[in-house]
Amino acid sequence: MKKKKWRHLGLILFSAFLIAGLAACGGGEGSNGSGDDGGLKDKYTVATDTGFVPFEFKKNGEYTGFDIELIRAIADEVGFEIDLAPTNFDGIIPGLQTGKFDIAIAGIGITEERAKKIDYSDPYYKSGLRIGVPKDNTSIKSLEDLEGKTIATRLGSTSAAFIKENIEGATANEYQQMSQVYLAVENGSADAVLYDAPNVAYYIKTEGSDKLKMVGELYKAENYGIAISKGQDELVKAINDALATLKENGTYAEIYKEWFGEAPPKE
Numbered sequence: 001m002k003k004k005k006w007r008h009l010g011l012i013l014f015s016a017f018l019i020a021g022l023a024a025c026g027g028g029e030g031s032n033g034s035g036d037d038g039g040l041k042d043k044y045t046v047a048t049d050t051g052f053v054p055f056e057f058k059k060n061g062e063y064t065g066f067d068i069e070l071i072r073a074i075a076d077e078v079g080f081e082i083d084l085a086p087t088n089f090d091g092i093i094p095g096l097q098t099g100k101f102d103i104a105i106a107g108i109g110i111t112e113e114r115a116k117k118i119d120y121s122d123p124y125y126k127s128g129l130r131i132g133v134p135k136d137n138t139s140i141k142s143l144e145d146l147e148g149k150t151i152a153t154r155l156g157s158t159s160a161a162f163i164k165e166n167i168e169g170a171t172a173n174e175y176q177q178m179s180q181v182y183l184a185v186e187n188g189s190a191d192a193v194l195y196d197a198p199n200v201a202y203y204i205k206t207e208g209s210d211k212l213k214m215v216g217e218l219y220k221a222e223n224y225g226i227a228i229s230k231g232q233d234e235l236v237k238a239i240n241d242a243l244a245t246l247k248e249n250g251t252y253a254e255i256y257k258e259w260f261g262e263a264p265p266k267e
Contacts, residue, residue, distance in 0.1 A: 039234060040078070040079075040080060040234060040235060040238060041080060041102075042080055042081060043080060043081040043082065043083055044075075044080055044081075044082055044083070044102040044103050044235075045082075045083045045085050045100070045101050045102050045103070046071055046082045046083065046084055046085065046101065046102070046103045046104065046105065047085045047086075047087050047091075047092050047095055047096070047100075047101035047103070047104040047105075047106065048063070048067065048068065048071075048084060048085070048086055048087075048104065048105055048106050049086065049087065049088065049089040049092065049106040049107075050063060050065075050086045051089075051177045051178050051179065052065075052067075052089075052106060052107050052178065052196075052199055053065065053178075053199060053202050053203065053206075054066055054198070054199075054202050054259045054260070055067040055068075055106070055107045055198070055199070055259075056068050056105070056106060056107075063084055063086070065259065066125075066255060066256070066258075066259040066260070067105045067106065067107065068084075068105075069255045069258070069259075070105070070124065070246075070252070070255055071103070071105045071226070073242075073246055073251055073252075073255065074226075074239055074242045074243060074246065077242035077245055077246060078238045078239065078241075078242045082103075085100075085101060087101075088155070088176045088177075089106060089154060089155065089156050089157065089176070090155045090156030090176065092104045092106060092108070092156075092227070093114060093117055093118060093156075093227070096117070096118045096227055096228070096229045096230075097117055097118070097229070097230075099229060101229065102228070102229055102232070102235070103226060103227065103228055103229075103235075103239075104118075104226070104227040104228075105226050105227070107125075107127070107196055107198075107199070107224050108224060108225060108226075108227050109127070109157075109158040109196075109222045109223070109224060109225075110123060110222065110223045110224070110225040111158060111222075114227075117230075118227045118228065118229060118230060119227070119228045119229070119230055119232070119233075119236050120225035120226065120227060120228070120236075121225050121226035121227075121228065121236060121239045121240055121243060122225070122240045122243060122244075123223030123224065123225055124223075124224060124225065124226065124243055124252075125198075125223065125224040126221065126222075126223055126224075126265065127196050127197055127198060127221070127222055127223070127224055128196075128197045128218040128219055128220055128221040128222060129158075129159050129162060129194055129195065129196065129197060129218070129219040129220050130194070130195070130196075130197040130200040130201065130214050130216070130218060130219070131143070131146070131192055131193070131194055131200075131214065131215050131216045131219075132182075132185065132192060132193040132194075132195075132200045132203070132204060132208075132212045132213070132214055132215075133185070133191070133192045133193075133212065133213060133215055134185060134186070134211065134212060134213075135210070135211060135212060135213050137191075137192075137213075140191065140192055140215060141215050141216065142215070142216045142217075143166075143167065143216060143219055146163075146167050146170055146191070146192060146194070147167055147168045147169050147170060148168070148169035148170060149167075149170055149171075149191040149192060150170070150171045150173055150189070150190045150191050151163050151167070151170050151171065151172055151173065151190060151191065151192050151193070151194050152173050152175065152180075152181045152182075152184040152185055152189075152190035152192070152193045152194075153172055153173070153174055153175075153181060153193065153194055153195050154174065154175060154176075154178060154181060154195060155174040155175060155176050156174070157174075157195065157196075158220075158222065159194050159195045159196065160172050160174050162194070162219075162220055163194060173189070173190050178195070178199060178203070181193055181195065182203055182207075182208055182211075182212070185212060186208075186211050186212070193212075194219075197218055198260070200214060201214065226239055226243075252264065
């Protein structure tokens with residue numbers, strides 16, 4: 001009887017030890033980069049829209065631009081790798097909601113409506129909307145002159161919502177690619193473009209220099225933020241800390257000056 005009793009006790013102790021060992025192994029997987037324990041992962045999928053010059057675009061087969069260089073610097077600072085996932089702008093927020101993407105950087109304006117669906121980093125760029133019209137146009141000089149006009153803009157952008165909500169009688173023609181937006185104004189199928197100021201300014205300074213001009217003021221000033229799928233508080237904090245460090249050590253200013261030709265405005 002005693003042998004059976006001790007044998008039974010031994011089996012119980014062995015089982016308990018085995019369960020504890022398996023639990024310890026499970027905890028180790030979460031801490032080495034799986035992210036199951038709520039910690040940071042070794043790699044994140046980063047959505048971007050490569051048609052938003054000079055923030056993100058493809059040049060000589062490589063992805064580059066202000067946003068691309070900034071997210072790479074942030075990733076280096078935090079210590080994770082990135083897997084760039086180019087997509088159309090209107091697919092970015094849904095992709096973050098479904099978990100297809102972890103992070104997105106694509107000149108994404110910070111809005112209350114979007115903040116219900118995704119999380120944001122601290123602002124990293126102050127923007128606004130600008131109007132572009134054909135060079136020979138003399139009738140459109142301000143936002144008020146766009147009333148009743150056909151305005152080209154980007155599908156799913158804050159500028160599209162702004163047109164619908166603020167410009168009486170205007171028709172917002174939305175396109176997936178910015179090249180289509182500018183072409184619509186140049187070929188006369190739209191009266192003007194209304195979109196993010198840095199993109200409009202860059203296009204008119206480069207490819208569109210002999211076709212379009214900017215008119216009016218900077219409208220609806222807004223901040224860009226790095227978008228992050230909900231429930232990743234530690235990642236949000238890590239990105240914010242890295243962004244603050246890059247601003248303090250001068251790296252942010254170097255990247256800004258490389259793409260915009262001037263020092264960033266003082267905060």
